[in-house]
Each structure stands twice: as C-alpha cells, then as structure tokens.
Amino acid sequence: MPILPIDTGRHGTPEMRSIFEEENRVQKLLDVEAALAWAHAEVGDIPRKDADKIGAMASLRQVKLTRIKEIEREIKHDVASLVRALSEVCGSSGRYVHLGATSYDIVDTANALQLKDALELIASKLNEFEKILVEKAVAYKKTVMVGRTHGQHALPITLGFKLAVWMREVARHIERVKQCRVRLLVGKMSGAVGTQAGLGDHAMKIQELVMKKLGIEAADISTQIVQRDRHAEFACVMALIVSSLENFATEIRELQRPEIGELFEFFETGAQVGSSTMPQKRNPELCERVCGLARIVRSLVIPALEDVTTWHERDLTQSSTERFLLPETCILTDYLLFLMNNIVSTLRIDEKRMLQNVEVTQGRIMSEAVMVALIKKGMNRQEAHELLRKLTIRSELERVSFRQVLLGNKTVMRRLTKKEIDLALDPYGYLGTAVKQVDLMVEKTEAERSASGQK
DSSP states (O other), X not given: OOOSHHHHTSSSOHHHHHHTSXXXXXXXXXXXXXXXXXXXXXXXXXXXXXXXXXXXXXXXXXXXXXXXXHHHHHHOOHHHHHHHHHHHHTGGXXXXXXXXXXXXXXXXXXXXXXXXXXHHHHHHHHHHHHHHHHHHXXXXXXXXXXXXXXXXXXXXXXXXXXXXXXXXXXXXXXXXHHXXXXXXXXXXXXXXXXXXXXXXXXXXXXXXXXXXXXXSEEOSSOSSSOOTHHHHHHHHHHHHHHHHHHXXXXXXXXHTSTTTOSEEOOOOTTXXXXXXXXXXXXXXXXXXXXXXXXXXXHHTHHHHHHXXXXXXXXXXXXXHHHHHHHHHHHXXXXXHHHHXXXXXXXXXXXXXXXXXXXXXXXXXXXXXXXXHHHHXXXXXXXXXXXXXXXXXXXXXXXXXXXXXXXXXXXXXXXXXXXXXXXXXTOGGGOOTTHHHXXXXXXXXXXHHHHHTTOO
C-alpha cells in the first residue's frame, strides 16, 4: 500500500519515478550481470554460448521479482538473491553468473545506469527552464518595476533584468550538472576489495568491456565500492539547483501579495479552489510546494556527505541511506524543475501595478538619481547625500511628493532646474545598463545553448 507522496503519485513526474521503480532497478542489475558474462566471453574466460544464455535470461520476463524476493526472505541478501534467481533460469550456464564479482560491482554500476537516465531528465528540464527565462527576459527587458533590498524600495529595475539574473543562475547549474556527470556516472568491476583478484588475468579488460557495453565510464580506482564523494557532489549540486528554484519561487510568492500584486502564479478561475473556507483566496500553492520540497532535497545532503566516510575498504552504512537519498534527490529535483517551468511559463504579470508601485514612495525611490544630478553640478557627494536624506524624511513624514519637497528647497533649486529635477525623477531614465545587460546575457546564453546543441 503506498505511503509516501512519491509512492501515491502526488509528487514526481511519471518519467522520473519509472527510473527508480523496483522493476527497473532490478532490470538494471540484471543488465550489469549480462554485461559481465559477455565480457568474460569476449576475453575467453567462459564459453560464448553460456554468456549468450545468461544475456538472454537476464530479464524480468525470465527472472521473476517474486522469486528474487522469495529467495531473499530465506538468505537475507538482495544481490545474492538476484544472482541465485538468474542462475536458476540459466540452467548449466548459471555456473558463470556473477563470476569474479562482488555485490557492489553490480549495485554501483546499476546505480550509475539509473543516475545516467535521471540526469538526462534533469538536464532536459534545466535546459527548458533556461529557454523559458531567455524568452521572458527579452519580452520584459524594458518593463520597469521596483528593485527592492531588505524588503524596501531601492531603485528602479526591469522585470527582464530580474529574470536575466535567474537565467544566468540556471546556466551555472547546467554547467555544474555537466561537470558532475563526468565524475558521477562511473561503474566498477573490481571485486571484493578493489584488487580484481577474482576476475583473473583479464580483469582490467573485463571492467573496460563491461562499462563500454553499458555506456558509462569505469572508475579510475575503487575499493569494494565506488567512492561516495561522487554521490555527495551530486547531492550538493541537486541541493544547489532546488535552492535556486526556492529562491525564484519565494520571489514570486512575495510579489503575489495583494499589497504588491506584481506577479501571480497561474490560477484556473473556472474550477481551482484556493481555500476550503475563504472563497477569495488565490494562493501561490505551487510556489509554496517548491519551497517546501526544496527543504527535503537539501536535507539529503547530510546523509550523502556522511556516506563518504566508510570503514576500511567498505562497510554497509551507505547501503540503507542510498536507497532513500538517490531516488528522492532525483525524483524531487526533477519534479521541482517541472513545477517551476510551468509556473514561470504561465506567470501572470501586472505591468500597470508595477508602475503604480514605483510611485508608492512618492518619488523618493529616485533620491539617488537626484543626488547624482547634484554632484554633477558641483555639490559635494556627502553633503548631497545628507541633504537628500533629510528631504526624503520630510517627504515621508509630511506625506507630500518628493518632487514638491525638492522644488521647495533653495539648495536644490540653486543647482537644478525644474526640467532637470523631472528628468532625475523619471524611473525610465535611471535604469543604468539594465537593458543592455539583459541583451548581453541573453546573447551569451544563446551562444552557450547553440554550442551545446540546444535550440
């Protein structure tokens, strides 16, 4: 009976969940056993007909999951149970199953095969997210909005600029995944302590052939296991990705507040319910889900790092933790990317409200621009800053526009004309290089996408 939300289908995409389903996991283990037998035959260690028989029977169509579990209940060892079940259906050829291997030659190599499939899905969604952000950054590169620091109005920016910042963060994650992939997707065929003693004179060639057959690289050197710094790096990279997604989702949640009202998660007005008791509610439910599940992914970094430590050539402490952390890390990271792709691609944007919010401080958001204008007219920078600090306070306390306060100040009027003040107070005129930066970052991102074969 399903218990966890992943099991019930509430969280996770069908494609990623299928990679970590028990049947697929067992098939990957069988694939490694078949590749090992094939490699033995290639170097002349076992007859070709026996390797072919093992290869033909290394399938869940022949090796029943129920039989594997039946054996495991008796002998209390999952890989040995699979080996015995495969040997049973191979007849006399079964004597060559698992020849020279240890359990984690099979498990770690199967892990790499699953992670290879998982990373392809994650990389695909990252690339799609980057594409969405490119399109949005271009579309809204001149859409003026409030830039906020410490939760307070700071200076005008554009929505496209904000999205371009997100875009480059995603670009770095794409690069991290590529780099991590090289170190993560390795298998091994090195025996009980890594010396390959049980594999005979052709041990190194056998490992090379197995990995080539399976489409992954061999670890440079290993003990009974592939060293877990590889998995720890992967967990950290996934945690970085979901932390960025949480950052983006948090920003959308903040800007969806009614008192701000600039960005909105898509809401199906025809049927969607926001609250069981308050009919007016339109909660940023998906963004909140992203934020919540990101915490789970980050929590998996701790056991991944602790798994790096092992007694001597290996102990069993990694085995139990990895049965959780590898599937959950992949399933949840992929799912959060799926959610964010949909959230951002269908984001509702209120440009009119953005402009209204620029005016909330009655022009005080442009105080730096006025200060710069005064400095250009010869005023000392520190004196200009102190003068405008006092004038912004007066504007706020007296609830009068900043423009009115400026026009009533003799020091300001001795240096600036009304036209110059109005120019300084225009948010469109104080965007600096924001639009240019968007163009440059989009150009850079598109060049990277083109170089990697992305459209």
